[in-house]
Amino acid sequence: MIVDNIKEIYNEINETCSKVNRDPSEVTLIAVSKTKPYTDVEKALESGCVDYGENKVQELDQKYDLLPKDINWHMIGHLQRNKVKYLVGKAKMIHSVDSLRLANQIEKEYAKKDMIAMVLIEVNMAGEESKFGIKPDETESLIREISTLEHVKVCGLMTIAPYTLEPEENRKYFKGLRELSVDIASKNIDNVSMDELSMGMSGDYNVAIEEGSTMIRVGTKIFGERNYNV
Numbered sequence: 001m002i003v004d005n006i007k008e009i010y011n012e013i014n015e016t017c018s019k020v021n022r023d024p025s026e027v028t029l030i031a032v033s034k035t036k037p038y039t040d041v042e043k044a045l046e047s048g049c050v051d052y053g054e055n056k057v058q059e060l061d062q063k064y065d066l067l068p069k070d071i072n073w074h075m076i077g078h079l080q081r082n083k084v085k086y087l088v089g090k091a092k093m094i095h096s097v098d099s100l101r102l103a104n105q106i107e108k109e110y111a112k113k114d115m116i117a118m119v120l121i122e123v124n125m126a127g128e129e130s131k132f133g134i135k136p137d138e139t140e141s142l143i144r145e146i147s148t149l150e151h152v153k154v155c156g157l158m159t160i161a162p163y164t165l166e167p168e169e170n171r172k173y174f175k176g177l178r179e180l181s182v183d184i185a186s187k188n189i190d191n192v193s194m195d196e197l198s199m200g201m202s203g204d205y206n207v208a209i210e211e212g213s214t215m216i217r218v219g220t221k222i223f224g225e226r227n228y229n230v
């Protein structure tokens with residue numbers, strides 16, 4: 001089941017990319033395993049998928065310990081500053097940096113281990129009150145500040161689009177994030193790359209790929225509905 005679901009998504013990535021003349025190797029599927037047992041990740045690994053996403057540090061840590069060490073773990077959820085120290089050396093990329101305070105904490109913890117954190121800046125494209133992320137028009141100045149940190153490398157932007165049953169409704173947010181990324185890339189800020197665009201989830205990843213996503217974060221479509229009450 002899980003493996004079939006992943007293969008189906010790889011097929012869709014190929015089809016959508018050929019529709020818009022993109023190379024499918026530019027799109028990484030991040031299988032979002034949050035709330036699911038590590039044994040589900042073991043099954044998913046049989047598909048060849050090596051990128052997994054978690055939104056809680058503790059859960060990422062637990063699965064990191066139990067699973068093969070060549071998995072790429074992505075921290076995709078809101079990150080509290082006091083939890084940063086548990087991610088060092090474990091997370092391949094942190095997708096949810098949205099403040100200088102958090103970036104400074106990441107700098108401090110990664111410097112201690114002489115490592116560099118690969119991060120994305122989370123942008124709240126739809127301006128939803130309930131969501132984390134920086135406002136689009138404050139993104140460049142935040143990136144300029146973070147770019148001075150030696151142990152933090154900005155690799156691109158991330159957004160969580162609103163929940164919708166109509167994926168086309170989110171196209172404007174994906175397009176907007178790509179335009180913002182192109183704009184920031186044109187400023188050639190030292191120590192900043194805009195290579196990655198983390199956007200698209202179970203309901204809207206095809207639209208996100210059409211708009212330039214390089215990382216889609218898919219949970220429900222792979223592992224099934226989540227139950228938060230257990």
Ligand SMILES: *Cc1c(COP(=O)(O)O)cnc(C)c1O
Binds near residue numbers: 077202203
């Ligand atoms: C849970 C989560 C996802 C996956 O959502 P699905 O709709 O289940 O695919 C993607 N991104 C983030 C940040 C998440 O927290």
